[in-house]
């Protein structure tokens with residue numbers, strides 16, 4: 031039985047390789063490798079694809095969040111309400127710009143519980159920043175986010191690392207907050223062949239600031255107006271994303287959505303709960319998370335492994351429980367009961383555009399044939 035991989039980069043290369051080589055050749059021949067016309071071209075294409083005025087390429091998704099927080103005016107010591115269930119990078123960005131992360135629980139799908147978030151914002155006017163994550167490719171309720179922004183004067187930075195192409199009632203994630211951040215890490219829906227990210231926004235002044243911050247805080251060559259980063263998207267990566275990846279993104283997202291629909295209709299195991307998005311949300315199906323009782327998770331993973339089916343865990347340890355957090359200022363508001371349960375029981379099934387129909391059916395059959403959880 032050939033393996034069904036969580037991500038299949040060799041198949042992706044077979045599909046995009048010749049376009050990638052053409053992109054690299056073009057940059058090589060141009061003789062210009064950093065902040066040139068490929069980055070600009072990609073930024074314009076990405077902004078238009080996303081439906082925002084400005085997209086600014088940076089070196090990673092982590093940097094994109096950091097720079098967005100700083101551009102939004104975060105000062106050392108400022109509190110930032112965020113989710114305990116995400117890639118560690120979400121919180122790391124807050125810490126690296128001197129912010130204090132504040133955590134509250136998630137909903138049953140693993141996304142920040144916006145009712146609890148509202149309680150926290152209402153009860154503590156010191157918290158002026160909210161950093162929600164559209165986890166798994168599912169959109170949070172964007173209407174609710176907009177209300178929190180106006181009702182409490184909260185500055186929202188959306189973490190869209192997993193949500194390119196996701197929307198809430200037709201509105202794209204990343205269009206509510208003051209700024210948003212995304213990632214081109216290879217596993218992402220819009221993945222590069224290495225690290226990269228972008229900051230998105232509609233405000234031209236903020237865009238100028240982000241452009242300065244990613245380039246040593248320079249306003250012109252050798253003119254440093256503020257303390258910035260070296261966080262520039264490479265010309266080579268920008269060209270690869272423009273030529274080989276972005277033009278395929280819509281079709282790839284549709285394929286992911288087909289796979290998700292097949293799993294949703296096909297998986298009927300009584301002990302497996304699918305973490306499906308709320309109905310007005312069109313997920314970009316970055317991940318396909320399911321949940322089982324904590325005591326059965328290893329068994330399900332082992333069973334699927336025996337069937338040559340890869341799985342992942344997103345995420346097995348809550349951010350405030352990570353060792354690194356013992357040295358970092360942070361606060362937990364209320365119990366993180368739901369998030370803990372998901373951290374202990376979530377399993378991600380393979381979902382990517384190169385999965386064949388046969389493989390999708392193999393995953394469904396294997397999941398349904400799992401014996402343990404139903405006993």
Ligand SMILES: Cc1ncc(COP(=O)(O)O)c(C=O)c1O
Nearest residue numbers: 090091092117119120191213215
């Ligand atoms: C939700 C989330 N935020 C932030 C990041 C950080 O992105 P990067 O790996 O490009 O730094 C990631 C990806 O790992 C992510 O999944």
